[in-house]
Amino acid sequence: MNVVPLLRPAGVCANDVPMKPHPRVLSAFAFALAVALLPAAESGWYPHEGGLMKYRVNIRFGEEPDTMPAGWKFGRVSAVATNAQGEVFVFQRGPKADPLIVFDAKGRYLRSWGKGMFGNPHGLRVDRNGDVFVTDNGDHQVMKFTSDGKLLMTLGVKKRAGTDEKTFNRPTDIAFAPAPSTDFYVSDGYGNSRVVKFDRQGKFLLAWGRRGKGPGEFNIPHSIAVDRQGLVYVSDRENNRIQIFDADGRFLRQWTHLGATQNIFITPADEMWIITHRDNIENITYDTLAGRIMHIDRATGKILGAMESPGHWITVSAAGEIFIGSLTGNVFRWYPGWMKGTAGSEEGLRPNNTR
Numbered sequence: 001m002n003v004v005p006l007l008r009p010a011g012v013c014a015n016d017v018p019m020k021p022h023p024r025v026l027s028a029f030a031f032a033l034a035v036a037l038l039p040a041a042e043s044g045w046y047p048h049e050g051g052l053m054k055y056r057v058n059i060r061f062g063e064e065p066d067t068m069p070a071g072w073k074f075g076r077v078s079a080v081a082t083n084a085q086g087e088v089f090v091f092q093r094g095p096k097a098d099p100l101i102v103f104d105a106k107g108r109y110l111r112s113w114g115k116g117m118f119g120n121p122h123g124l125r126v127d128r129n130g131d132v133f134v135t136d137n138g139d140h141q142v143m144k145f146t147s148d149g150k151l152l153m154t155l156g157v158k159k160r161a162g163t164d165e166k167t168f169n170r171p172t173d174i175a176f177a178p179a180p181s182t183d184f185y186v187s188d189g190y191g192n193s194r195v196v197k198f199d200r201q202g203k204f205l206l207a208w209g210r211r212g213k214g215p216g217e218f219n220i221p222h223s224i225a226v227d228r229q230g231l232v233y234v235s236d237r238e239n240n241r242i243q244i245f246d247a248d249g250r251f252l253r254q255w256t257h258l259g260a261t262q263n264i265f266i267t268p269a270d271e272m273w274i275i276t277h278r279d280n281i282e283n284i285t286y287d288t289l290a291g292r293i294m295h296i297d298r299a300t301g302k303i304l305g306a307m308e309s310p311g312h313w314i315t316v317s318a319a320g321e322i323f324i325g326s327l328t329g330n331v332f333r334w335y336p337g338w339m340k341g342t343a344g345s346e347e348g349l350r351p352n353n354t355r
Contacts (some may be wrong), residue, residue: 015344031216047312050303053295055322056337057233058308059330062090062101067109067338072097073329075329078122079313080325081132083147088316089132090331091124100134100149105319107333115151123173123223124313124325127184128268135186137170139282155202163193165204169257172265173234175224185224187234193218195234195249208249213239215251225264227298233272237263238280255301262288263313272296275311275324288312293334309334 047110052093058064063074075094084089086105091218094101099121114121126132131152132145135341141156161169169191177183182200194209211220219238226232242255242264259282265273274294282290291311294303309332311326322334 034051044063049292049306050295051305053293053305053307054336054338055307055334056339058333058343061088061107061323061331062103062109063107063330065107067107068097068101068107070266074331075313076327077325077331078121078133078327080323080331081124081126081315082317082323083126083161083169084318085130086319088317088323088331089126089203090122090325090349091123091134092329093121093203094329100132100145102147105321106318111148113145117143119219123171125174125176127176128179133174133184135171135189137175139171139189140168140170140191141200142168142171142174155186155198155203163192163194165207168196172221173223175226177226178228178230181230181247182186183247185226185232187221187224190220191223195224195232195245197249206249208245215248215254216245223261223263225266225270227266228270233264235264235328237283242274242280250352257301258296258303259283260293262291265314265316266298267316268318270298271316272298273279273316273322275309275314289318293322293324307334 006304020066073096074092077090077092078304080088088103090101092101100116101112102110105109118136120136122137123135129146132147134143137275139158140161141158143151144153145151156231157324158169160167163169168188170189172236173187173190175185184198186196186306188194194207194213196207197205199205209216211217211219218236221234222237223235232245234243237242239258240260242258242261244252244253244254259276259278260278260283261274263275274296276294277290289310291309292306293309294306297304309324310326310328311324312327315323324332326332346352
């Protein structure tokens with residue numbers, strides 16, 4: 001009779017007593033494992049999405065140099081916008097300054113207004129005529145001003161939330177239809193989950209959206225922008241996507257690869273910029289600190305470049321400078337440029353990058 005030998009695990013002898021591997025074998029194995037894991041352990045920083053954008057930054061625009069009235073200081077900066085003359089409008093929530101402050105392009109104080117007018121400053125846009133629109137998500141209103149602060153129009157009922165043609169529930173942003181149309185859109189908002197369209201005089205035209213995750217549904221429509229073709233881009237922030245509609249609210253497509261977008265800005269030349277975060281949980285947990293500025297191909301959604309920045313609001317001036325309104329209490333002014341060489345011995349002794 002043939003006897004079939006028992007198969008035993010490697011390192012186990014015939015009497016089932018485990019054999020101890022030789023120390024040299026252990027050393028060789030440990031070295032091989034360490035080498036195998038080395039690429040993962042030392043893979044380094046991930047590249048910037050679409051490539052690094054080369055900009056420098058003034059991190060305290062409007063406060064360095066300090067030309068505001070004595071004792072004034074930004075609170076949380078919710079929004080920032082620029083006009084065709086290069087003036088910079090800052091919408092801020094602190095008690096130590098007016099809510100809406102205007103600077104020249106270099107950060108010198110020009111004028112301000114709005115004390116006692118707003119429940120909670122949120123959104124800010126300047127239309128092609130130079131008029132200033134704001135959203136107040138504390139008092140549920142949208143207001144339109146001249147560039148020097150004269151109130152021209154108020155939509156919504158102060159301190160009354162609603163979902164009809166005359167009320168909002170914590171509106172977030174405003175966007176303007178391309179010429180020759182004079183219509184505009186309001187994203188509404190934290191309490192409602194809709195977009196509302198008005199004519200130039202503020203007459204209600206239509207609305208779309210409800211709370212949910214499907215096409216045309218929203219969970220905090222936080223920002224809105226319109227391109228030269230009239231397409232409407234809505235940051236559906238808590239659903240981690242941007243939805244795209246025609247001018248009457250018909251859903252066309254969506255982008256789900258850009259994270260929880262805080263704000264969208266489209267330049268007059270149809271270039272798209274966003275301030276975004278990896279996802280809605282990271283955005284709220286880090287209180288907008290872990291942000292990314294991204295340059296987006298508007299036709300495809302492809303990321304053309306990126307760089308880190310905290311932020312709640314973004315605008316790009318006619319001069320190509322990027323302004324970020326940050327809830328840290330800052331306005332960041334990013335301008336094209338790059339540091340050459342390393343920091344010198346006087347680094348930190350005086351404000352830097354205020355060119």
